[in-house]
Amino acid sequence: MTQKLVVIGAGMASGRMLEELVDLAPDAYDLTLFGAEPHGNYNRIMLSPVLAGETPWQEIITHDADWYHTNNVTCRFGEDVVKIDRKQKQVISAGGVTDYDKLVIATGSASFFIPVAGKDLPGVVGFRDYGDVEKMLAAAQKPEGRAVIIGGGLLGLEAAAGLHEQGMDVTVLHLMGHLMERQLDPAAGYLLQKELESRGIKVVCRAHTRAILGKDHVEAVVLEDDTIIAADLVVMAAGIRPETRIATDAGLHVERGIVVDDAMATSDPDIMAVGECVEHNETVYGLVAPLYDMAKVLARTLVNQAASFVPPMVSTKLKVTGVELFSVGDFCEGDDREEIVFRDPSRGVYKRLILENDRIIGVVMYGDTADSSWFFAKLKSADDISEIRDTLIYGPAFQGGEAHDPLAFIAAMSGDTEICGCNGVCKGIIVSAINAGAHDLAAIKATTKASASCGSCAGALEQVLAVTLGDDYAASTPQPVCGCTRLTHEEIRQEIKSKALKSIPAVMQECGWTTSCGCATCRPALNYYMIAEWPLEYVDDSQSRFVNERNHANIQKDGTYSVLPRMWGGMTTPDELRAIADAADKYNVPAVKVTGGQRIDLLGIQREDLPSVWADLNAAGLVSGHAYSKGLRTVKTCVGTDFCRFGTQDSTGLGIKLEKILWGSWTPHKVKLAVSGCPRNCSEATCKDVGIICVDGGYEVSVAGAAGMELLETQPLAKVTTEQEVIDLTVAFIQLYREHARYLDRPYKWVAKVGMGWVRERVVDDLQERAELCERFEISQSVYRKDPWAEQAKPEYEQSKWAPLADLILEAAE
Amino acid sequence: MSNLIDIAALTDIPKRGARVVKTGHGCVAIFRTIGDRVFAIDDACPHKNGSLSEGIVHGNAVTCPLHNWVIDLESGQTQGGEEGSVSTYEITVKDGRILLDTTSLQK
Ligand code: SRM
Ligand SMILES: Cc1cc2nc3c(=O)[nH]c(=O)nc-3n(C[C@H](O)[C@H](O)[C@H](O)COP(=O)(O)OP(=O)(O)OC[C@H]3O[C@@H](n4cnc5c(N)ncnc54)[C@H](O)[C@@H]3O)c2cc1C
Ligand code: SF4
Ligand code: FES
Secondary structure, eight states: OOEEEEEEOOSHHHHHHHHHHHHHOTTSEEEEEEESSSSOOBOGGGHHHHHTTSSOGGGGBOSOHHHHHHTTEEEEETOOEEEEETTTTEEEETTEEEEOSEEEEOOOEEEOOOOOBTTTSTTEEESSSHHHHHHHHHHTTSTTOEEEEEOOSHHHHHHHHHHHHTTOEEEEEOSSSSTTTTTOOHHHHHHHHHHHHHHTOEEESSOOEEEEEOSSSOOEEEETTOOEEEOSEEEEOSOEEEOOHHHHHTTOOBSSSEEEOTTSBOSSTTEEEOSTTEEETTBOOOSHHHHHHHHHHHHHHHTTOOOOOOOOOOEEEOOOTTOOEEEEEOOOOOTTEEEEEEEEGGGTEEEEEEEETTEEEEEEEESOOTTHHHHHHHHHHTOOOGGGHHHHTTOGGGOOSSOOOHHHHHHHSOTTOEEETTTTEEHHHHHHHHHTTOOSHHHHHHHHOTTSSSOTTHHHHHHHHHHHHGGGOOOOOOOOSSTTOSOOHHHHHHHHHHTTOOSHHHHHHHTTOSSSSOOTTHHHHHHHHHHHHOTTTOOOOGGGSOHHHHHTSEEOTTSOEEEOBOOGGGOOOHHHHHHHHHHHHHTTOSEEEEOTTSSEEEEEEOGGGHHHHHHHHHHTTOOBOOTTSSBEEEEEEOOGGGTOTTOOSOHHHHHHHHHHHHTTOBOSSOEEEEEESSTTOTTOGGGSSEEEEEETTEEEEEEOOEESSSEEOOEEEEEESSHHHHHHHHHHHHHHHHHHSOTTOOHHHHHHHHOHHHHHIIIIIOHHHHHHHHHHHHHHHHHHOSOHHHHHTSHHHIIIIISOSEEHHHHHHO | OOOEEEEEEGGGSOTTEEEEEEETTEEEEEEEOTTOOEEEEESSOTTTOOOGGGSEEETTEEEOTTTOOEEETTTOBEETTOOOBOOEEOEEEETTEEEEEHHHHTO
16 A cells, blocks of 8 residues: 655645655655645745735746646645644644654744734734735735834845835834844945835834834834834744744654754654754754755655755845845854955945855855856855966956956056046046146046045056056055055045945945954044934944943053043032042042042042942932043133132133033044133143133133143134133034044144134134034034943943853852 | 853854953953854953953954054964964854853863
8 A cells, every 4th residue: 555645834845845756756655735824835935026016926836736636646725734643643633633654744934923012913924925925915005004024134125125116115123233144244234225225115223123012903113212113014024933833742853943864854753854844953944945955855765765965055145126135155254264355336336255275165245246156156166266366256257367467457458448437537537637747646536536436446546657657656645544445534534424324334335445344443433433423323333442432431551440530620529529439448449549630530440340330429420521532521620700819700610511511422532621710721721622711801712732742732713702602612613623533633633634714714704604513513412411321330231241251260169 | 072161142242342251260251253253362462461352353353452462363363563372262152152162271
């Protein structure tokens, strides 16, 4: 009698397995196929184009009634198997009991619903089967319907693109810092986000969903930061979980998936499993290529041929029309690894090859994936690429053989070859400009516009200069920020503004960074530029902060810290002093010192004590003095009219007002102020970044002094009559400095570059500009005028930041 | 012989960041790079003992917070002409958990 083979799950893996099986041995088994869905096997992958309306549902059905009939498959569609009885060798379903000799479990995966309130409301769907697609298409019927997709991976983005095509207003919420982080590095993730946004799809990264709201149907999604996003449809695309329930109930060995050996047998020799529901060698799979290989192996196992499953290398492509994206292999960095990065910002192309021992081990491509199969083939065959390394990234078309001298290459280029893609400038035009006297990059840029946009052709321009001028050529490039880029600080700030670059990876991509995540020089600078340009949108990147700014205290040479609370305008009270003294006692502070900035420093505090020291000081009303920041430090004052017989104005009061307005702001370098009550200048205002001298009938505001490594007297900015004018001038000056200075230039250095005249025009003469500068400063301060200590002392920081990751001393003791 | 101890989840360390594990031989800094590689080295700079876990992490290197020496995380060697190195320890990530080989700690 023919053996009975029962298959549970009519999905992609079982479909392929059945095809292989009937090819190998058409009559080996009496076949029964159970499927929970109301229809037979279909090409699940193509649900995305079905959702987008690009492919009709009928076209993705892989096995029709005819096929099952011809191959003698008894179909039990729309019928869940609820139990496997291994003793009796039976499966149990709504239709009763079915005997088996051999059983195949191919139950695939189920959408993972993140455990938040409201996840079970009508209108919340997964994206797994045609039923889900039908629900989404129904929701898209509603005019101006809004969809929120939770999850910015492959599935989520295909759902987003599809629903957008269906006319819905779509927002993607993604937990991580960039889209598809499992397949893409940040640069490619950024390009993808930009592309989706340009189509009108909203993308929110680092979005933590708190709950889904609604009474009897979903109405909105609320995030941890209280943002509420209205929604008529919520698609859960936050991951999948292998569907293993019946296997677990049957007592099979199940870990993350149903554990199988190389031949696809489970812990019960009569039960096999295949597809996403299995775990092989501690790995579960989520793409079809390996599942097809499993299906092949299983078919052979079922007809007693030896076969074993070898996991293939799997590549990823995103099926969103118009988005070209490819990734395969390992794209982490490593010391023994090298990378070749190619960026063409104007075309939105990014390619990165990761090499180890002269072999390609990973490929990420965005924008132009024409050569992906060639790279993938090289990766799979582990070809030694050292011979063609120089031209490798350009793909197969460039593999002529001999390595070339880049200058010879440039020299041989015809006059009409385009050098600057952004501005369409050809080599011939550049050569004419050089011959007419443009002998450096700046002059070429000014006369031809070449490199005036993204700047990534600057290197090629340099080579044209060298070739054209021959011996007269002397490298004359302005200093770039660091070794990671060719651009200067000023050029980068310009790019950030003109292209609305809102994240560090975005800048690195658009400005052609040559390293994947920058260095200790450029990252803090970029982080500042982001804060200054996008105060409301940008999320501070604490990993791009120097230690002091990350830990909100000054590190000392022995690894302890100093803690320096604010004393507004140098004023204090007995209560504050007591709190400082108490903290000094309680935390065994080795040194208490009055600083040169009119306040008291607690030196030598242990790192792990910082949060409690701050909490104690906070309780007494003291806040961070930012003695560690590139930001506002102190406003020194003298006693002024309140007590001094020479005082002309309330210098102490004005100093306190200024400090309360300015504190917490981040600036290119530190900023110090002082207000003196008369020209005797007891607060040393004339060597500060901004100094105010009170005089009879008014105030003299001067700026750009220095008393550190250089000594410079301030230069007069303006003389005014009211406190409000002093405040406005000061704020406008500092905002202008924030918007234009390069990172780590004190105001005196910056003013020397732009000129006092230029500053006065904007801050003093142009009242409208002054008002706008003040307004922009205030917008930024709405975010940053807060005490970082209070924030950092919160209990949630304790475990994630201040506590050690683990304590093995204790472990050893136990 | 190795003796792997589960010390934390990979996500307990921020990308391009580090945290320390206290051991009988002083603190060991555990780094996580942007590409999710994990390294363990002594938390003391060969220059003047700067706490390397407080440095800025870039690529597979860290810049010391005190005087900007750059240390390669994989080899423990200083880069850029400075002389010196720090001890490195065996560490791996499995299923999102960080496992530290404590036998290498005792060397
Ligand atoms: C605590 C204090 C010395 C004191 O005991 O009085 C101090 C301490 C430090 N100063 Fe200062 N400066 C202190 C007032 C000054 C002053 C005087 C003033 O503010 O009136 C100056 C000259 C004015 C000026 O800023 O131009 C001053 C000019 C510097 C400089 C040189 C800046 C320059 O542009 O040339 C540096 C180096 C730097 O910032 O790059 C510096 C850097 C430092 C650092 C932060 C060095 C560092 O990066 O670790 C010191 C931290 C020591 C520690 O371990 O905590 N400190 N420093 C003073 C804190 C004032 C406050 O209450 O915030
Ligand atoms: C929208 C979308 C796009 C995708 N795009 C790609 C892509 O581009 N490239 C790629 O490689 N992969 C892609 N995938 C993944 C791919 O579809 C899966 O890897 C593949 O379908 C898994 O095959 P499977 O047979 O293991 O599971 P499935 O195809 O899910 O089949 C399992 C079947 O078993 C049924 N079932 C479960 N439990 C029971 C039970 N107890 N009784 C009866 N029946 C049961 C389920 O209803 C389901 O029909 C995509 C997936 C989706 C959803
Ligand atoms: S002058 Fe400033 S930087 Fe120099 S040792 Fe004194 S506190 Fe430190
Ligand atoms: S202690 Fe590390 S560089 Fe000096």
